[in-house]
Amino acid sequence: MTAYGLLVSPSHNRVYAQSAAALVRAELTVFGERALGGRLGDVRETEIGGVPYVTFDADELTELDIRLLSNLSSLYALFQIEGDLLRPVPLQPLDLFGSDLLSIQKYSGKTNEYFTKLLLNVTAMAMDSPMDLVTGRPRVLDPMCGRGTTLNQAMMYGLDAAGIDIDGKDFDAYAAFIKTWLKNNRVKHQAETANIRREKAVIGRRLHVTLGASKERYKSGETMEITVVNGDAVEAERFFRPASFDLIVTDAPYGVQHGSRRGRAGDSSRTAKGAQPGRGGKARLSRSPVELLAAAVPGWARLLRPGGAIGISWNTFVGRREQLAGILAASGLEVQDSESYRGFRHRVDQAISRDLIVARRPSG
Template sequence: MTSYALLVAPAANRVYAQAAPRLTLAELAVLDATVGQGRLGPAEVVELAGVPYVAFDGDLTTDDLAHVANVSTALALFERQGELLRPVPLHRLDRFDDDLLTILKYQGKTNELFTRMLLNVTVQSSGAAGRALTERLRILDPLCGRGTTLNQALMYGWHAAGVDLDERDVEAYAAFLPTWLKRKRLKHTADTSRLRRDGRTLGRRFSAELAPDKESWAAGAAIRVTVDHADTTAVPDIFKAASFDAIVTDAPYGVQHGSRSGGALQRSPLDLLAMALPGWVRVLRPGGAVGIAVNNRTSPRADTLQVLADAGLQPLDSEPYRGFEHRVDQAIVRDVVVAVKGPAQEAGRG
């Protein structure tokens, strides 16, 4: 049994920085309950030489260490040998420079560390967890805003698709990504076209293909990303059934997102989820997972889990999934809810 100490990355947001060690405990608990299969011991926050670390014991496999390397807050990992710390190399999935995630600053942007955690927890809870380190998964954010989730999926080398009703957000992403790729001198293509299905125009689509290096591009191993300007309830009209490994999104906290189903702009978080989820579930592969960030003040956890269950999903509400609640500001107490399509993993049953 080896003892480890994980150094938590600092966060620019002071409130999130205060919550980060506790959220790391929750993220490690889900990792242990899913892909770790109990090989990670219970984690705790400890102070070493005046610096907070997250400590845990475990008999970890090479894959376990690879998953730990991708923990959202992992700045460095050490083996504890008495009073000494021995660095453990972190072999991350990251394919691109981290400014793909950090360079954009705008009001309402989701903290990129939180987005990474939400994506990690969702994929680890899905049937695709065993392929996450070696294959290109396909991720959908059906309320994608300006693309933080999409960019995190790209960082991992995964294909990404987004849908958003706000044309300005879609245009902002369509302007940002090609500019970033050109500045990085990365091989890519990018264009915008009409989004049509069955003779109907649903909106507009930005699409791009990119690669982290020339060798990948030459080998035809490009990563694909699309962003559609459309209503989230149109997801089953836009994408093929059973085509995504995971769906990861921020539910509306009360004002950010909406749907024009029925002609009127609908912003009620639970009502929007109830309308949209059946379509989301249709495009999710069997064993796929849905991970949603919610504001407990407007979408209480129990009510959100019930909406997920009503859509035919199996909510995961065991102890490892109950440690993600944290304050964002006076109006937002954020939480993470996860559900799977088909039988849930035994470790995740509520």
């Protein structure tokens, strides 16, 4: 067996930095359980020279193993431990673009980009073929995408991605950001925004971006697509075909920064901070994400391909894990409930204790 040490990346967010080592340890355990055949042992948090590491034992890692581990969310560097010496292991991350794609946007309520990457990673590990994260091109949907942190992470990985958000301001902000970012970074692309019509009525707007990681890839047709819909998450099936995604990843309303909103017609949505209950039959604000997810998850499940997976993060102060597990199971999904998948709960602030839950659509 060989000992390895994972240097935890420093986070600009002080609170997240306090949880980073524990979270990447849980993430690494999921990687070992689902993709590496249980070959990782003694995964633990360790201080080396007063600096936090996550250490583990394994048979010598293969090139494919390293390609996978290179994408751990809070990985800064990986070392092989030889006595008192650390031998660097060259990393091979999927990243196609600079980190500013994920970090440059600053706004109230933004999900931490390290956690967004973690949620995408551990959801991908629940797929029937978890190594597809590095050897394939799973298609990603975030049905409550806000200003697109999940979409940007998928783009960083070279994956096709789609998002839905009911907030027109968030839709416009993301459209402006991604167009400007692509232009400033001289990424070859095409972007267009158009109305979505059904039965002669406009039901939303769609931003569609086609881009290439390089001019050569773009010219050869080796492109990726980002699609964002300004519409209702509960109506996701109106915008996308059944069984068209391998991964559905979303950060549910926390009941503090965001709320779920249901109107007379049964519409549910994600609302911006400070939204107030409606009057005269207008939408009212609910602090719990459970009502929203109960209405939306059955439709989301039908958008998953067999063998695909869904991952949801939420505030445990306003929704219990058992409630979300029941919603996922009632939609025909298999909840991943091993000890490895129960190690992600952490504090965001005084009002938010965040956790995640993952489920897979059976392939049979």
